[in-house]
Amino acid sequence: MSAGLDLEENKRYFSKELLQWYQRERRDLPWRRSRDPYHIWVSEIMLQQTRVETVIPYFNRFVDRFPSLRELAEAPEEEVLKHWEGLGYYSRVRNLQTAVREVVEHYGGRVPSNKKDVSSLKGVGPYTAGAILSIAYNQSEPAVDGNVMRVLSRYFCLEDDIARSSTRISIEGLAQELIPGGEAADFNQALMEHGAMVCTPKSPSCLDCPVREGCLGRLHGRERELPVKTKAKKPRPVFRFAALVEGTGSNAGKVLVRQRPDSGLLARMWELPHVEVPDAMEWESLSLGKEYLETALAEDGVRILATEHAVGDAQHIFTHLVWNIRVLAARAHEEQYVEERTSYKWVGPEDFESYVWPNVFRKLLTEYFIHNKIAG
DNA sequence: AAAACGGGGGA
DNA sequence: TCCCCAGTTTT
Numbered sequence: 001m002s003a004g005l006d007l008e009e010n011k012r013y014f015s016k017e018l019l020q021w022y023q024r025e026r027r028d029l030p031w032r033r034s035r036d037p038y039h040i041w042v043s044e045i046m047l048q049q050t051r052v053e054t055v056i057p058y059f060n061r062f063v064d065r066f067p068s069l070r071e072l073a074e075a076p077e078e079e080v081l082k083h084w085e086g087l088g089y090y091s092r093v094r095n096l097q098t099a100v101r102e103v104v105e106h107y108g109g110r111v112p113s114n115k116k117d118v119s120s121l122k123g124v125g126p127y128t129a130g131a132i133l134s135i136a137y138n139q140s141e142p143a144v145d146g147n148v149m150r151v152l153s154r155y156f157c158l159e160d161d162i163a164r165s166s167t168r169i170s171i172e173g174l175a176q177e178l179i180p181g182g183e184a185a186d187f188n189q190a191l192m193e194h195g196a197m198v199c200t201p202k203s204p205s206c207l208d209c210p211v212r213e214g215c216l217g218r219l220h221g222r223e224r225e226l227p228v229k230t231k232a233k234k235p236r237p238v239f240r241f242a243a244l245v246e247g248t249g250s251n252a253g254k255v256l257v258r259q260r261p262d263s264g265l266l267a268r269m270w271e272l273p274h275v276e277v278p279d280a281m282e283w284e285s286l287s288l289g290k291e292y293l294e295t296a297l298a299e300d301g302v303r304i305l306a307t308e309h310a311v312g313d314a315q316h317i318f319t320h321l322v323w324n325i326r327v328l329a330a331r332a333h334e335e336q337y338v339e340e341r342t343s344y345k346w347v348g349p350e351d352f353e354s355y356v357w358p359n360v361f362r363k364l365l366t367e368y369f370i371h372n373k374i375a376g
Numbered sequence: 377a378a379a380a381c382g383g384g385g386g387a
Numbered sequence: 388t389c390c391c392c393a394g395t396t397t398t
Binding site for chain 3: 048052095146148193232
């Protein structure tokens with residue numbers, strides 16, 4: 001076999017060229033200016049399923065307010081959540097705070113530097129464990145995310161379905177082999193940087209690729225078909241009526257809101273009271289919506305009078321479902337007080353910002369308080 | 377193995 | 388529109 005086509009030699013070519021490319025082209029990102037394992041950790045959690053450009057301002061605000069692991073551990077959960085508002089996947093930050101408290105408690109406030117301990121932390125899975133160990137401690141551990149699976153699938157022309165966990169495990173083995181001695185931190189970031197900047201999901205920039213000469217996917221003309229990935233199912237639509245209940249008397253200028261349950265979707269965040277209806281058909285009937293809303297709130301001990309006047313529609317898209325929300329104007333019965341123990345509260349423009357809202361309700365209420373109207 | 381879990385931006 | 392993003396946890 002000619003030396004130029006030897007697989008092991010191709011691996012060494014890939015690692016060497018990619019590392020050199022990274023050392024020339026690396027972006028100047030906030031978390032790359034820090035050597036603090038806690039900062040690396042925060043960035044990795046934020047970057048899960050979230051683009052770099054989105055994360056940058058959140059990261060800066062977060063480490064500005066919680067500069068060290070201990071300050072995050074001691075902060076009120078509400079304030080931590082507030083700094084995550086709008087980023088999504090809110091369990092990430094609850095788990096992060098749980099985990100830093102664990103680090104203070106069991107590891108003297110230092111982020112563990114071995115696989116077993118770091119992996120045991122809440123919210124730290126195989127990717128994040130590898131990222132912390134390699135980037136913060138320069139250990140030869142793979143950090144395989146979507147970028148890495150795409151890059152290596154193309155370069156080595158691997159046809160395994162990257163949606164399968166067995167594929168991630170085998171790619172971790174390959175990724176580990178590729179790490180040049182003593183260069184885990186830069187090499188792992190090089191792999192991800194390459195996936196983000198050059199070997200992008202659609203229309204990869206092969207002409208600018210530092211390793212194009214050894215890319216087996218490209219040599220086979222398969223670079224646009226790889227990686228193989230089974231399609232996700234479409235999100236399921238659900239239909240809901242929400243009540244915009246305006247307060248009277250001492251509650252004038254305020255709106256009735258409620259806090260979501262401690263677990264599950266959007267846990268402990270605030271929302272307009274709303275109720276799900278069986279299907280799209282029911283959603284067309286405003287009188288049915290009025291009945292549903294009044295009944296549902298009455299079961300929570302909150303008496304309101306809804307109208308058949310829709311003040312706007314909103315949509316909230318999750319990975320697995322879509323909320324279609326029709327907002328009906330409503331008012332409280334006379335003497336409707338909200339008891340302390342319930343999850344309901346009156347909120348005005350003054351204290352709006354001290355609550356944490358899913359995006360859809362943040363937009364709805366901002367419209368209401370600032371422009372005094374809601375548009376679909 | 378599959379579903380739950382946000383939100384936004386690029387093509 | 389569709390894809391997918393520096394994924395993890397729960398079922």
